[in-house]
Amino acid sequence: MAFSSYGHRLGVRVNEKDALPRVLDCLPPGWKPVANPEVDCLYSVVVGTSGPRVRRFSLLYLGAQRIARTHDVDELFETLESNLKLHVAEMARSRLFVHAGVVGFRGRAIVLPGPSHAGKSTLVSALVDAGATYYSDEYAVFDDKGRVHPYARPLALRADSGRPDRKVAIVRAGKRPLPVGLVALTRYKRGARWRARSLSPGEALLALLENTLPVRRRPEAALLTLRRVVTGASVVKGIRGDAEDAVQRLLKEVQDGRS
Amino acid sequence: MGDEVVVYDEHQHRGHCLNRTAALVWRHLDGRTSMRELVARLRSELGRDAGEDMVWLALEELDRARLLDGPLQLPEARGVSRRRMLRRLGVAAGGGAIVLPAISSILAPPVHAQASAVACTDVDVQCIVSGCANGCACQSTTEGTNVCIQPSCTGIACTSSAGCPAGTVCFTVDCCGTPTPQCIPLAPAGFVCGALPNLTPGRYSAP
Numbered sequence: 464m465a466f467s468s469y470g471h472r473l474g475v476r477v478n479e480k481d482a483l484p485r486v487l488d489c490l491p492p493g494w495k496p497v498a499n500p501e502v503d504c505l506y507s508v509v510v511g512t513s514g515p516r517v518r519r520f521s522l523l524y525l526g527a528q529r530i531a532r533t534h535d536v537d538e539l540f541e542t543l544e545s546n547l548k549l550h551v552a553e554m555a556r557s558r559l560f561v562h563a564g565v566v567g568f569r570g571r572a573i574v575l576p577g578p579s580h581a582g583k584s585t586l587v588s589a590l591v592d593a594g595a596t597y598y599s600d601e602y603a604v605f606d607d608k609g610r611v612h613p614y615a616r617p618l619a620l621r622a623d624s625g626r627p628d629r630k631v632a633i634v635r636a637g638k639r640p641l642p643v644g645l646v647a648l649t650r651y652k653r654g655a656r657w658r659a660r661s662l663s664p665g666e667a668l669l670a671l672l673e674n675t676l677p678v679r680r681r682p683e684a685a686l687l688t689l690r691r692v693v694t695g696a697s698v699v700k701g702i703r704g705d706a707e708d709a710v711q712r713l714l715k716e717v718q719d720g721r722s
Numbered sequence: 723m724g725d726e727v728v729v730y731d732e733h734q735h736r737g738h739c740l741n742r743t744a745a746l747v748w749r750h751l752d753g754r755t756s757m758r759e760l761v762a763r764l765r766s767e768l769g770r771d772a773g774e775d776m777v778w779l780a781l782e783e784l785d786r787a788r789l790l791d792g793p794l795q796l797p798e799a800r801g802v803s804r805r806r807m808l809r810r811l812g813v814a815a816g817g818g819a820i821v822l823p824a825i826s827s828i829l830a831p832p833v834h835a836q837a838s839a840v841a842c843t844d845v846d847v848q849c850i851v852s853g854c855a856n857g858c859a860c861q862s863t864t865e866g867t868n869v870c871i872q873p874s875c876t877g878i879a880c881t882s883s884a885g886c887p888a889g890t891v892c893f894t895v896d897c898c899g900t901p902t903p904q905c906i907p908l909a910p911a912g913f914v915c916g917a918l919p920n921l922t923p924g925r926y927s928a929p
Contacts, residue, residue, distance in 0.1 A: 530914075533855040541840060542855070545910065553833045578889060650885065665726030665739040669828050672730075672737045678830040682730040690723065 465502050468494045469555035469604075473547065474502035479510045489544035491551045492616050504550065506543065510536060525550075552602055552676045558612065559605040559681075559688045562674040565598035565614070566590045567637045568717050571644025572611045574603045574696075576674040582651045582706075589706035591635065593714065598637045602676075607684075609691030610640040643696040644717045646671065649703040657712045659701025667698035729789060735830045738787050743768065744823035747780035748789065780823035787825045831889055840870040840910060849873075849897035851915070858909035864892040870909040873897070878905040 464483070465474045468491045475486050486508065504526060511519035511534065521539040523531035523546075531542040552560035563576040564583035573590065577583050584600040591597045599614035606612060615636045648670050649659065662670065671689045672678055678685045697716060703709040725742035727749070740748055746767055750760050757774060764772040778796065785794035842860035844853040845868055853860025854870035861871050864882050869891060875898035876890060883891040886905035894903045909915055 531855050538840070538842070538855065545840065549833060549910070652882070663726060663739075663741075664723040665728050665741075666826060668723060668728050669737050669739045669826060672728075672830060673828045675830075676833055678730075678737075679735050679832060682732060682830075686728065686730060690728075693723075 465497045465500050466490060466494045467497050468551045470557045471551055471554045472497060472499075472502045473550070474500065474505040475508065475543075475547075476505065477508045477510070482508055482510050485540050486543070489540055489547060491548045492614050503554070506547070508539070508543065510539070548601070549676070553680060555677070557606075559607075559685055560676045561603045561605065561671055561689075562601070562676065563603035564600045565603045565611055566595035567598055567641050568595045568644070568714060570641065571717055572598065572603075572641040573713055573717060574611060574643055574646045574692075576603070576646065576648055576671060578674070585706050586649075586703075586709060589710045590713065593710045595714075596635045596637045598641075605688050605692060606640060607688055607691075609688060609695070610642055611692075612640045613637040643692050645713065646693065646696050646698040647713055647716070648698070648700040649709060650701075652702045652704065655702045655704040657701070657703055657708055659699040659703075659712070662698040662700050664693050664698075666700075667693040667696075670698070670700065730830075731788065734788060735832075736787070737828045737830060738789065739826045740784075741821055741824045743772075743776065743821050744780050744783055744825050747777055747823065748784060751784075751790070776823065783823050783825045787827055789825075840908075842868050842870050847895075849895065854909060854915075856909070856914040858913065858915035861893045861895055861897075861906070864894055864903055870913075872907040872909045872913065872915050874907060875899070876905050876907065879903065880905045 464476075464486070465472065467473070477483055477486060507522075507524040509522040509524075511521040513519065518534060520532050520534060521536050522529060523539055523542055525546065530546060531539055533539055533542075561574075561576060562578060563574050564587040565575070566573050566587055568590075573595065575583050575586055587597065587600045597615065598611065601616070602614050604612045604614045613636060646667060647659070648662075668686070668689050671692065672685065675685050675689070697719075699716060703712075723739075725745065727740040727745040729738045729740065730736075731738070743764075746764060747760065750763055755763075757777065760777055761772065761774055764776065781790070781794050782796075784790050840854065842854050844860055845862055846853040846859045849859075851857060851859040851873050858870045859873045860868055862868050864880070871891065871893065876887075877898070878886065878890070879900075879902050880886050880892035881903065886892050890905040890907050892903050893906050898904045898906070
């Protein structure tokens with residue numbers, strides 16, 4: 464099958480037709496099928512079969528390069544999903560992807576940049592519980608005006624095993640792009656109180672750049688877009704404790720920023 | 723960005739934010755402006771306390787960030803240590819009018835370092851690498867999640883993954899030769915750990 468996502472054309476082929484529904488679950492938000500089979504890159508999924516004496520590996524290729532070899536089919540599809548999202552985020556022509564959680568609140572976006580395991584999903588979930596609108600728990604997707612677009616997929620919270628298997632139903636998902644009201648670079652510390660300071664526009668831009676996926680590929684475009692993002696937003700950096708306390712502080716920051 | 727300048731170095735893949743003072747010096751480094759002219763321009767912008775020491779301090783910062791063509795050579799005759807320059811400038815800037823030149827820098831991480839972690843279930847014990855695909859190890863983080871990591875020690879001590887650089891997590895198993903937790907790079911989807919050089923069996927190697 465061939466599809467496009469954010470201006471990038473991709474293809475996935477499988478050796479077993481039963482695997483196709485699982486492939487569909489792995490596709491990035493906003494994908495669209497395309498009729499033309501000519502693609503920018505092609506993934507090949509080879510699902511290993513098991514017999515009474517033989518247990519074959521399941522394999523995943525990107526072009527000619529093998530990127531996964533495992534007996535665990537779930538792991539294979541997790542790898543496919545993660546790789547597809549990352550690939551699109553890096554190669555997207557029309558948008559800039561920054562690793563961040565995003566919610567909307569009173570017509571402005573709160574952007575929470577941070578790497579994996581920084582607690583983005585937990586904070587996003589708590590903000591949604593407090594009345595914010597869900598936009599993304601993985602990437603902030605910016606247009607060239609610096610507005611953030613929804614990247615809505617089921618909000619995935621990690622279980623104790625580390626597998627993101629607890630999906631949270633999204634009641635309010637954003638549909639329209641929003642200007643950014645607040646960027647909060649917070650680090651979780653058990654038992655800590657909220658302690659954050661404002662960043663200068665230059666420091667803020669640098670902090671966002673550190674979480675920008677295509678920064679090495681398109682630094683000039685990234686700088687231009689992020690400049691527009693930080694120009695109209697408050698940017699704070701600091702330490703946070705539990706999500707409930709942080710949520711109140713963040714919402715207050717947005718309200719103060721508007722007034 | 724206002725008084726600041728943000729620079730991206732495409733060769734080093736580093737971003738730099740120059741504060742007002744560092745940016746002023748950097749803007750005037752055209753290969754033609756003399757030190758006397760530079761000091762005069764600085765004084766007209768920042769005030770009378772700005773002097774040659776401040777220019778040298780800014781040049782040192784720019785040199786450290788590799789934003790100069792070629793290495794910086796401080797004139798021997800000056801014989802002023804950085805600490806003394808800082809102290810003197812600190813006294814001069816005591817009125818709060820002058821900000822010392824400063825540059826903050828980041829390393830733009832490669833895409834694979836920003837990938838989400840791959841979860842795993844078979845945690846490797848005794849530093850044996852087998853729990854993940856492509857020769858990567860499965861380890862528990864300090865937060866209690868199990869993820870695929872690259873068996874390559876960074877030497878960065880940590881107490882939680884939030885305190886580790888992008889693309890790394892904090893793990894507790896003593897596979898890096900120290901009993902304290904260390905940040906260790908994640909093995910994102912598709913990463914082939916088997917290509918790491920000098921991997922000692924049963925013990926993770928330092929890069």
